[in-house]
Amino acid sequence: MEAIVGEEIDKGSTEPRQVTRLIHLPEVQHRVGLGRSTIYRWMAEGKFPGPVELGGYSVAWEERAIDVWISQRLDSA
Secondary structure, eight states, rough: OOEEEOOOOOTTOOOOOOOOEEOOOOHHHHHHHHOOOHHHHHTTTTSSSOOEEETTTEEEEHHHHHHHHHHHHHHOO
């Protein structure tokens, strides 16, 4: 399951439209290779990006934030 969040399109703009893909916990876990409890613990410690609240009990992470986090981990390795 995924959600797409976009910005209003400026018809006169020559820049490409920026779209943020939101990903749910199972995909986040798959991408980073961490379990749920570790992800939430690291979020509380400020070591992992936090989710976006979608409403009710539903949350998702910005795909770009996860990609940046992975890149930073690879660069420091």
